[in-house]
Amino acid sequence: MTAPPGPQKTLATFHVNGESHEVAFVPHKTLLEVLREEMNLTGTKHGCELGECGACTVQVDGTPVLSCLVLAVDVVGKQVRTVEGLAKGPELTELQHAFADMGAAQCGYCTPGILMTADALLAQNTKPTRDEIKECLAGNLCRCTGYIKIFEAVELAAARCRGEKAEPRKESIHGS
Amino acid sequence: MVLDDPSTRAPSAKNDAPWQHDKKKEDLQHIGKPIRKVDARGKVSGLTKYADDLVLPRMLHMKLLRSTVAHAEIVSIDTRKAAALDGVKGILTGKDMPITFGILPVSQDEHALCPDLVRFVGDPVVAIAATEEEIAWNACRLVDVQYREKQTIGGIHEAAATNEPRLHDYGVRGNIHRLENLEFGDMKDGFARAEHVREDTFFFEGNTHLPMEQHATLAHFDKDGKLTVWSSTQTPHYLHRALARVLHPLPAHHIRVIAVTNGGGFGGKSDPFNHEICAAKMSMLTGRPVKIALTREEVFFCHRGRHPVLMRSKMGVTKTGRITALDFESYLDGGAYGSYGTASTFYTGALQTVTYTVENYHFRGARFFTCKAPCGPKRGHGTVQPRFAIEVQLDKIACDLGLDPAQMRLDNLAPRDSLTANFLRIGSMGLGACIEKVVAGSNWKTRRGKREVTKDGRIRGLGLACSSYLSGAGLPIYWNGLPHSGVQLKLDRSGLVTAFCGSTDIGQGSDSVLGWIIGEVLGIDPLGIKVVTGDTDLTPVDLGSYSSRVTLMTGNAAMQAAERARELIAKGVADKLGVPANRLVFSNSRVFDAEDPKKGLTFQEAVIATEARFGTIGTVGSYTPPATAAKFRGGGVGPSPSYSYSATVVEVEVDPLTGVYRVPKIWMAHDIGRALNAAVAMGQIEGGVYMGLGEAMMEEQAYRDRVHKGNRIFVHRIPSMLEYKQPTGLEMPEIVTYVVEDPDKNGPFGAKEVGQGPLLPIMPAVANAVFDAVGVRVDENPVSFEKVFAAMAAKKEGKDARFGPSNGPDGVPDVDFGDSLKIKTPWQGGDGTAWNEPKREKKAAK
Ligand code: FES
Ligand code: FES
Numbered sequence A: 001m002t003a004p005p006g007p008q009k010t011l012a013t014f015h016v017n018g019e020s021h022e023v024a025f026v027p028h029k030t031l032l033e034v035l036r037e038e039m040n041l042t043g044t045k046h047g048c049e050l051g052e053c054g055a056c057t058v059q060v061d062g063t064p065v066l067s068c069l070v071l072a073v074d075v076v077g078k079q080v081r082t083v084e085g086l087a088k089g090p091e092l093t094e095l096q097h098a099f100a101d102m103g104a105a106q107c108g109y110c111t112p113g114i115l116m117t118a119d120a121l122l123a124q125n126t127k128p129t130r131d132e133i134k135e136c137l138a139g140n141l142c143r144c145t146g147y148i149k150i151f152e153a154v155e156l157a158a159a160r161c162r163g164e165k166a167e168p169r170k171e172s173i174h175g176s
Numbered sequence B: 001m002v003l004d005d006p007s008t009r010a011p012s013a014k015n016d017a018p019w020q021h022d023k024k025k026e027d028l029q030h031i032g033k034p035i036r037k038v039d040a041r042g043k044v045s046g047l048t049k050y051a052d053d054l055v056l057p058r059m060l061h062m063k064l065l066r067s068t069v070a071h072a073e074i075v076s077i078d079t080r081k082a083a084a085l086d087g088v089k090g091i092l093t094g095k096d097m098p099i100t101f102g103i104l105p106v107s108q109d110e111h112a113l114c115p116d117l118v119r120f121v122g123d124p125v126v127a128i129a130a131t132e133e134e135i136a137w138n139a140c141r142l143v144d145v146q147y148r149e150k151q152t153i154g155g156i157h158e159a160a161a162t163n164e165p166r167l168h169d170y171g172v173r174g175n176i177h178r179l180e181n182l183e184f185g186d187m188k189d190g191f192a193r194a195e196h197v198r199e200d201t202f203f204f205e206g207n208t209h210l211p212m213e214q215h216a217t218l219a220h221f222d223k224d225g226k227l228t229v230w231s232s233t234q235t236p237h238y239l240h241r242a243l244a245r246v247l248h249p250l251p252a253h254h255i256r257v258i259a260v261t262n263g264g265g266f267g268g269k270s271d272p273f274n275h276e277i278c279a280a281k282m283s284m285l286t287g288r289p290v291k292i293a294l295t296r297e298e299v300f301f302c303h304r305g306r307h308p309v310l311m312r313s314k315m316g317v318t319k320t321g322r323i324t325a326l327d328f329e330s331y332l333d334g335g336a337y338g339s340y341g342t343a344s345t346f347y348t349g350a351l352q353t354v355t356y357t358v359e360n361y362h363f364r365g366a367r368f369f370t371c372k373a374p375c376g377p378k379r380g381h382g383t384v385q386p387r388f389a390i391e392v393q394l395d396k397i398a399c400d401l402g403l404d405p406a407q408m409r410l411d412n413l414a415p416r417d418s419l420t421a422n423f424l425r426i427g428s429m430g431l432g433a434c435i436e437k438v439v440a441g442s443n444w445k446t447r448r449g450k451r452e453v454t455k456d457g458r459i460r461g462l463g464l465a466c467s468s469y470l471s472g473a474g475l476p477i478y479w480n481g482l483p484h485s486g487v488q489l490k491l492d493r494s495g496l497v498t499a500f501c502g503s504t505d506i507g508q509g510s511d512s513v514l515g516w517i518i519g520e521v522l523g524i525d526p527l528g529i530k531v532v533t534g535d536t537d538l539t540p541v542d543l544g545s546y547s548s549r550v551t552l553m554t555g556n557a558a559m560q561a562a563e564r565a566r567e568l569i570a571k572g573v574a575d576k577l578g579v580p581a582n583r584l585v586f587s588n589s590r591v592f593d594a595e596d597p598k599k600g601l602t603f604q605e606a607v608i609a610t611e612a613r614f615g616t617i618g619t620v621g622s623y624t625p626p627a628t629a630a631k632f633r634g635g636g637v638g639p640s641p642s643y644s645y646s647a648t649v650v651e652v653e654v655d656p657l658t659g660v661y662r663v664p665k666i667w668m669a670h671d672i673g674r675a676l677n678a679a680v681a682m683g684q685i686e687g688g689v690y691m692g693l694g695e696a697m698m699e700e701q702a703y704r705d706r707v708h709k710g711n712r713i714f715v716h717r718i719p720s721m722l723e724y725k726q727p728t729g730l731e732m733p734e735i736v737t738y739v740v741e742d743p744d745k746n747g748p749f750g751a752k753e754v755g756q757g758p759l760l761p762i763m764p765a766v767a768n769a770v771f772d773a774v775g776v777r778v779d780e781n782p783v784s785f786e787k788v789f790a791a792m793a794a795k796k797e798g799k800d801a802r803f804g805p806s807n808g809p810d811g812v813p814d815v816d817f818g819d820s821l822k823i824k825t826p827w828q829g830g831d832g833t834a835w836n837e838p839k840r841e842k843k844a845a846k
Helices: A033-036 A094-102 A111-124 A132-136 A147-161 A170-174 B040-044 B079-085 B133-140 B154-163 B188-194 B236-246 B275-288 B296-302 B340-354 B384-401 B406-409 B431-441 B510-522 B552-577 B601-613 B678-697 B761-773 B786-796
Strands: A010-016 A019-025 A057-060 A063-065 A079-081 B060-066 B072-078 B088-093 B124-130 B142-151 B175-185 B196-204 B217-219 B228-231 B253-259 B291-293 B307-317 B323-333 B362-368 B460-471 B486-489 B497-501 B528-534 B585-587 B588-595 B596-603 B617-623 B642-654 B660-672 B703-708 B710-717 B732-738 B821-823
Touching: A010 A063, A019 A033, A033 A057, A033 B486, A057 A111, A057 B323, A063 A111, A063 B079, A063 B154, A094 A147, A094 B678, A111 A132, A111 A147, A132 A147, A132 B761, A147 A170, A147 B678, A170 B678, B040 B228, B060 B133, B060 B275, B060 B296, B072 B124, B072 B497, B079 B088, B088 B188, B088 B275, B088 B431, B124 B133, B124 B275, B142 B486, B154 B323, B154 B362, B175 B188, B175 B217, B175 B323, B175 B340, B188 B307, B188 B323, B188 B384, B217 B275, B217 B323, B228 B236, B228 B275, B236 B253, B236 B275, B275 B291, B296 B486, B307 B384, B323 B384, B340 B384, B340 B460, B384 B406, B384 B460, B406 B431, B406 B460, B431 B460, B431 B642, B431 B660, B431 B732, B460 B761, B486 B601, B528 B703, B552 B585, B552 B588, B552 B596, B552 B617, B585 B596, B596 B601, B601 B617, B642 B761, B660 B761, B678 B732, B678 B761, B761 B786
Parallel strands: A010 A079, B060 B291, B175 B821, B228 B253, B323 B362, B497 B528, B660 B732
Antiparallel strands: A010 A019, A057 A063, A057 A079, B060 B124, B072 B142, B088 B124, B175 B362, B196 B307, B217 B228, B217 B291, B307 B323, B460 B642, B486 B497, B486 B617, B585 B588, B588 B596, B642 B660, B703 B710
């Protein structure tokens, strides 16, 4: 038996991390699938593919979206940014440095999604409160960290982005 | 009876290795500092590869067709339509892999695909590989499987009452997988001396790990006729064993397992899995690389999570709360397969004795087979459920006796450097310090029992609980006398140090532990060390990332290898500089004369000098835990080189109308021996608290039991992340963490475990806090809102202010445990053997 004639592939140009990619793909593919499978951008993760975990978060025109819920065709002509697009060459962003310093990435699987969400927050709000950070990251699940180190890393990065010479609080690192 | 008689103290473990537990903190360069993890950069830049990120040319995608019924014979499987579908390249059924496997040698009861019987909804039946994932899915739908349904066995009571049909033809009898019955000391005397006796029944519902990464495997049977399997596994060594067994006659040395960085495990990736074996077999069948990436639903079917356990605990105490006798029964719902279940059963009875002295102890445990996804080890493996029971029961006892629960615990701590009633050897013991920290931090003494009312009308309560966990199992899964962990170091003239070790980083930081320890010993930057791990071709065996064993065991192996390298380099440098070797200092990437620090070499020059003198440099280190004191049958589960300790106080605010509560703050103190890295240790503690809070408040792996058109439908209720409730960042309370360091002589630099222990006391502390707030007992975990409400409703009606399983005779199943194995306690002069144990045939382990 031959397969029922599947949908034809379409050709489109995507703008991802400042580069153009011309990709042929089946139009029902999600952005997550096209990023990972057609463009080899495997930094973006998946934990459910149902919009429940936030691991697949990327930015579309600066706004965090769940790439497993977005059809790739819908972002044609828009600017997509993934975790691979955060660092400037070998230079990590303050947010990435802060995550490394705080041990906010344990298994690291939720990290790309969380970085993309938090990066969008910091772009809008240079001095977010703990509650604002919590609210913003509530859709990104993490099973390893208990979230505390993540919140602290975002705060640390925000302070450093503001030009403050911020270091982690002693209690966060050594306990009370 | 003298409990602190020195003759009952633990003989000191054979310890000829320099574990440096007595080093002063100030004298350490890297250990204890919050340096970055060796893999931090990759993880924050999206460059770390997980199993599903791997792609090979000509790779096929595989899917599994799973059983839709809970228990049935397979009458027929018709795959013809699927085989005819364009793009389908290979189909496997049970008959292609007739050899069974399993993690434990005593329960090799799984098939890669069910050949004739399915035992739960989700059991895999057919594997199909195709050029695209979608084609493989579609092909699965074209397979016609005919089942002849059998009676479903849905839970503990049902399994105990059902002798036929049996889910397995091994085990004790009927659907009883294991029965254990161990008696330490003189129970009659213990209860006779008790001034107060309580008997309570508890239930702990199962829950699952829910790692963020779904399991994935890539297998490649290559041009040389050798197999490589990349997988998200915590235990590459045991996967290697299982593959060699099922894929016979493929020789074990033609199989290479590479554990890819795990996106979380928590115990859920420590069994060899059917999908891993199917991928390997499929690659051998098709001659192409084969990948399988599980869906989230399938991860719930893999499960191996927390066993649902029903427990009855009878505790006799003196007026001061000293436990004179503890009679503990546990009944485990094992699900469809053995998995780690034998160990889990023993673990429900093992660690009751290491926190407070238990003078006489009787443990009975039964594990049942049921038609559910198999249970196994989740963070705290098997010790979590009894810890819930014991800590809640102690809280009740303190209430009964009018004692402060914190003080009562402090007064009855198990002594350091002692043997427990069941012959566990306690070394360092910082539980007292932990209790004092959380009591002081939370203002326990003044705030407990005050029932303060918040602005929005909620009632505050504080609950305290303690716990302990292993730093690695003292005995391996295969009893073979071989090291549990090995490390090889290669040093070359570039100055590079490469560490090879079979351990697997699941996010806990085990790769970094290697770097920190080797960096400390050799005086070089840990981030400059190259770490190669979890590859059965390249790295010496490490048993895996389970039972919190890696920091201690690979840590000690790494230390031994590094000490040997240091010794060799010291000789090389001594010759070159004409300085006695014992005067050389290794620090800041230099090797220099302590008396004339300017006289020295860079580390690289030192390596070159040594290589010139002795040839290519490589050293090895390995670790085998000290012999255990428990010699009776069943004594293999529980011993550990050291035990970590935790104490917590949880604050709750309960709505007195609805039972809905929130947790604003948690104080947690953990005795880690020594923190090898401050920041990473904190992260482990916070992560443990989070997962414990999820278990306490909401997480449950529950089943839906319905009748539809006369048929019983027994399915997983919640196989999605949305339905399986877990705390988000919004629910996370403030956590005040205290890192208590009571170095243990068996640990590298004194370190003990931290990955699992801090989870354990959270659930009972929440239950105790709810009681403190509203005066009702929830003896069943999760302590969900509706249970608090039900208990409050019962209280209002003048009934027992409690929610939980029946305390009456019907509360636990009627199981004949047979005669107990009788073991004299150390203070009765026992030697760790059972005086009534039948002679055992000695079987050589393979
Ligand atoms: S993969 Fe889970 S939300 Fe997209
Ligand atoms: S770091 Fe593992 S899931 Fe967040």
